Amino acid sequence: MLLTAGQSSIHNSGYIGGATGVREGGTNATLENAGIIHATGGMAAYLYATGSNRLIVDAGAQFTGGIVKAKASTGGNTIELTSGASAGTISNLGYQYLGFGTITIDADAAWTVAGSILNFSTVTVEGFNNHDRLDLQNLTFSAGDTVSFDDGTNLLTIKDGGGATLETITLDDSADGHTFKLVADTGNGTYVEESDFTPCYLKGTRIRTPRGDRAVEDLRIGDPIVTMGGAALPLKWIGRRSYRDWLAVGNEDAQPILFKAGSLADRVPARDLYVSPEHAMFVDGMLIPALHLVNGVSIVKMRDVEEIDYFHLEFDRHVVIFAENAAAESFVDDDSRMLFHNAEEYRRLYSNEPSRRAEFCAPRVEDGPALEALRRRLTARAARLRPDRKAAQPPARGYVDRATRTLVEGWASGERPVRLAILVNGAVVGETLADRRRADLKASGIGDCGFRFVLPRPLSPELAHRIEVRRESDWLPLHGGPVMLRPAPGGSAAITARKC
Numbered sequence: 001m002l003l004t005a006g007q008s009s010i011h012n013s014g015y016i017g018g019a020t021g022v023r024e025g026g027t028n029a030t031l032e033n034a035g036i037i038h039a040t041g042g043m044a045a046y047l048y049a050t051g052s053n054r055l056i057v058d059a060g061a062q063f064t065g066g067i068v069k070a071k072a073s074t075g076g077n078t079i080e081l082t083s084g085a086s087a088g089t090i091s092n093l094g095y096q097y098l099g100f101g102t103i104t105i106d107a108d109a110a111w112t113v114a115g116s117i118l119n120f121s122t123v124t125v126e127g128f129n130n131h132d133r134l135d136l137q138n139l140t141f142s143a144g145d146t147v148s149f150d151d152g153t154n155l156l157t158i159k160d161g162g163g164a165t166l167e168t169i170t171l172d173d174s175a176d177g178h179t180f181k182l183v184a185d186t187g188n189g190t191y192v193e194e195s196d197f198t199p200c201y202l203k204g205t206r207i208r209t210p211r212g213d214r215a216v217e218d219l220r221i222g223d224p225i226v227t228m229g230g231a232a233l234p235l236k237w238i239g240r241r242s243y244r245d246w247l248a249v250g251n252e253d254a255q256p257i258l259f260k261a262g263s264l265a266d267r268v269p270a271r272d273l274y275v276s277p278e279h280a281m282f283v284d285g286m287l288i289p290a291l292h293l294v295n296g297v298s299i300v301k302m303r304d305v306e307e308i309d310y311f312h313l314e315f316d317r318h319v320v321i322f323a324e325n326a327a328a329e330s331f332v333d334d335d336s337r338m339l340f341h342n343a344e345e346y347r348r349l350y351s352n353e354p355s356r357r358a359e360f361c362a363p364r365v366e367d368g369p370a371l372e373a374l375r376r377r378l379t380a381r382a383a384r385l386r387p388d389r390k391a392a393q394p395p396a397r398g399y400v401d402r403a404t405r406t407l408v409e410g411w412a413s414g415e416r417p418v419r420l421a422i423l424v425n426g427a428v429v430g431e432t433l434a435d436r437r438r439a440d441l442k443a444s445g446i447g448d449c450g451f452r453f454v455l456p457r458p459l460s461p462e463l464a465h466r467i468e469v470r471r472e473s474d475w476l477p478l479h480g481g482p483v484m485l486r487p488a489p490g491g492s493a494a495i496t497a498r499k500c
Contacts, residue, residue, distance in 0.1 A: 009458055011406060012037060021063070025049050030458060032056035032406055039066040046071075053077045054461070055100065056404060059088030059109075063096070070099035078102040083109035084402050087131075094119025105132055106404070107252075107483060112191075117158075117167040126172040129253070133183075134192040139166065141184040147192060149175055156180060156192065200241070200310035200331075201323055202256050202274035207313070208322035216311045216323075221349075225313065228282070228320035228327060237349070239312040239331065239340035248308045253277065255302045257290035259326065262385055263298035263378065269324035274302070276310055282320045282327035284374055286365040293375065298382035312340070318361045332360060398434070398449075400480035403467040405459040409452040411441055412471060412478055419472040422453050424465055429456060431472070462487055 009026075013034040016022060019041035024031055029049030033056070037044050044063040047053035048071040055068065057079060070077035077099055081088060083106045090097070093115030105111050105127035113125070114135035125134070136158075144161030149171065156169040169192070183191040206213035208226040219225075224232040243254045256274040263269070264283060280287035293299050312331035313321065319330045337343050365371050398412030412418040417435035421428050436450035459465045468482035 009406070011454070021045055021065070023048070024053075027051045028054070030054045030056065030406070032058070032404070033061040033063065034058040036062045036064065038062075038064045042066040044068050047077070053099075054080060055097075056080045056082060056406070057088070057090060058082050058402075059084040059111075061088075067095075068097050072099060076101045078104055080104045080106065080404070081109055081111045081113070082106045082402055082404055087111065089114065091115070094122070102126060105129070120169045121167060124170045124172065127174060128171055129174070129194060132194075134169065135185050135189055136167070136192065137185070137187065137189040139190045140188050141182065141190040145182050145190070147180045147182050149180055151175075158182070158192075200239070200276045200279060200312045201328075202276075203309035203311065205273065205275075205311075205323050206271070208325070213324075216313070217309070219311075219313070225315075225321050227315075233315050233319060235313055236316055237314040237346050239314065239337070239346075240342050241310050241340050243308040245306060248306055249304050254308055255305055256308065257294060258300045258302055259290070259293075260298045260300070260385065261324075263382065264326055267325055269326040271324045273324040273326055275323070275328065277301075280329040280364060282329065282362060284370070285362060286370065286374075287329055287360060287362045288365050288371060288374070292366055292371060293378065295375065295379045295382055297379070298385055299378065318359060320361060329361075398469075398471070398478040400467075400469050400478050400483065403481065403483040403485075405455070405461065405465070405485065407452065407454045408467060408469060409450070410469065410478060410480060411438065411450045412469075413447065413449045418449060418451075420451060420453075420478075421470045421472050421475075422455075423468045423470065424455075424459065426466070459485065 009030045010022065010024060011032045011034070015036045015038070017038045017040070019039065021037035021039040021044040022031060023046045026049045028051040029047050031045060031047060031054070042065070044066040045055070045068045047055065047069070053070040055070065055078070059082070079090070079097065079100045079102070081090060081103065087110035089112045091114040093113060095115070100123065102124045103113060103126065105125070107127065110131035112133050112135055114137055116138045117136045120134065120136065139158070142161065145158060145166065147156060147158050149156050154171050154173065154175070156171055158166045160166055180192055180194055183193055185191045201207070201216045203217050205216045207216050207219060210224050210226060210232050219235060219238060221235050221237060223235050225235060226232050243251060248254055255277070257277055259269055259273040259275070261269055261271050264281070275290050277291040278289050280289050281293065291301070294301050314331040318332040320327050321330055337346060398418070399410045400408065401410040402408070408422055412420055412434040417433040420432050420434055422430045422432065430453060432451050432453040434449040434451040436452060437448045438450040441447060441450055464487055465485045466482050467485065469478045470476065471478070
């Protein structure tokens with residue numbers, strides 16, 4: 001397919017073939033591939049527009065038979081990896097994909113980006129989060145290697161056991177305050193992944209002590225805390241971390257989970273309890289991360305908290321303590337201590353302490369029949385809570401699978417067919433019907449209720465955009481939204497997408 005100078009945007013969801021799969025010119029060209037682009041002449045796609053070129057790749061998309069190349073430009077060329085129902089992989093960075101200076105991973109997307117360490121040093125990676133990983137295929141994994149991130153320079157630095165720098169990779173500001181780890185990949189290389197998010201209590205949470213409940217922020221090292229079984233143990237350390245403004249709002253990993261009073265059992269918790277998403281509650285003999293208990297009514301994922309202050313409580317061993325009368329875990333160090341702003345305090349206090357393996361005091365459960373039975377019980381309990389308590393309005397049945405600058409797609413069920421409104425920054429930009437045939441929905445018994453809406457014109461990469469989908473019959477939003485597409489700091493064309 002050859003595009004003339006006046007054409008600068010193309011979307012492929014099927015098959016394109018030829019000597020060169022796609023040649024695209026014009027100004028600020030955008031190519032989105034959700035299907036297969038195959039070349040017989042050695043170049044699957046060539047983006048040669050003036051200005052900048054943007055390649056949008058959906059999970060499962062394929063470029064076969066040749067390289068994908070963008071012409072050098074003053075505006076910079078970007079690969080955007082979109083969110084979807086499955087994880088994606090982009091391989092041979094620097095070999096098959098040439099001329100791109102920025103890789104942007106959309107919010108809630110899960111991607112493995114593979115290439116050599118040399119080629120990663122020439123790009124900036126944006127939107128990297130705990131769903132994603134970089135595969136440094138020619139860096140042989142060694143347990144002695146380390147990785148660290150500098151918030152000031154935005155450099156991810158990998159060093160060997162002797163302290164020598166092996167490579168640096170540039171990330172964007174969304175990685176500020178996060179820590180990373182190295183893991184052996186499936187070959188001889190090394191994955192770079194974000195460390196697991198650390199479980200914490202929100203400021204104001206009351207913790208049970210032998211002298212009554214005390215706010216978590218008022219506790220001090222050495223204070224006795226009541227543990228499961230009645231024994232009181234002294235606090236070994238208190239970790240602290242905070243998020244403000246854009247680092248808080250829309251940050252799915254930071255926004256707290258709210259357990260409404262009585263959501264777990266009678267007077268459990270005794271008051272509304274806020275914990276971090278990975279903080280495990282102790283229920284039915286299991287440690288269950290809070291995010292796996294959300295039901296949208298009595299246990300709710302917060303969205304727009306602008307000031308978040310978390311505290312973690314550490315003892316000589318992993319224990320269960322009581323927060324607002326609810327049993328929940330203490331902190332256990334699984335190589336995530338550097339997430340806390342006062343991590344240096346721990347090193348100073350316990351400089352001679354030998355490292356030890358993280359051990360949990362009870363089984364940690366994130367799926368399976370026991371969890372599903374508990375979720376059903378808590379959902380039934382939610383319906384019996386006092387009617388005067390405010391409950392979050394659950395979104396309409398449906399989901400926004402993906403939202404980019406060019407299209408929005410997902411599914412919605414209810415009346416047949418479901419009429420949907422597409423909103424950008426609060427304004428309706430179009431309407432669509434959820435009546436598309438999708439094999440995955442048919443197999444699940446939901447029916448033919450997919451939707452795909454192509455925006456009237458591509459959204460500007462220089463501006464922030466809030467995309468949401470609402471059911472016209474009752475104006476309820478679908479799950480999975482709204483989606484916030486944010487411009488990079490400084491107003492450049494690079495974009496980081498986050499759920500809002």
